[in-house]
Amino acid sequence: MHASGHRRWPDAVKAQAVADTLEPGATVGAVAARYGIFPNQLSSWRRLAKQGKLVLPAVALDEPAFAPLLVHDVPEDPPEPPAAVSTAAIRIHFGAIRVEMAADTPAARIAEIVRALASSPC
Template sequence: MCATNSFLKSLGVEIYASGHRRWPDAVKAQAVADTLEPGATVNAVAARYGVLPNQLSAWRRLAKQGKLVLPAAELDEPVFAPLVVCDVPEAPREPDIPASEEVIRILSGEVRIELAPGTPAARIAEIVHALGTSPC
């Protein structure tokens, strides 16, 4: 078994006798994240994972469209998400949602997420990043 196949199997890629591979979304996301590292190129990362560069580029397009969620970057220092404050038209309150002011609310289009006041800032930043929110 070649080193590339061993590496891919260790990541959870299914490799069939015909040579076809089944790539879990987590492995695709990691490959795309590797292309975003400083100095990395699509060609070099594609060679490491044993795929054609155009396949990796297709995965990158999926990530840009929000169809492939990338893993959070591991950084030694804190990273802050930009906060945009804007007026939001008052929407009618749904009766099943408590009127408590002690929650953190994230609104993005039709999506409404309510979090407990003790939610860590890193988790809030991950959610905002995953939603791909844009300024008002």
């Protein structure tokens, strides 16, 4: 607790609380009570998650998730890496929500964000 009397919540706890609100039948009020916070604080955390500023935990899937697999031969003499670093970005558009990530963002992280967006009540 800070001198002002405010508690600091770790991002992992905030993310889990937000994820709990996305469960079927969950309400912000009930989840907030379970964590001992005000509903408006939890709503603020939900906004952070929607803006991509709070990362939600990965959702356990009942069924396996699949992604396309591309297989190709590796050339014997690999090409020289480009001299300039690419500034390309990965962009996800979901309704009014726009998320932009670095081109080297791990696939697992991208999948977490997509799952969070798909389960949001937007």
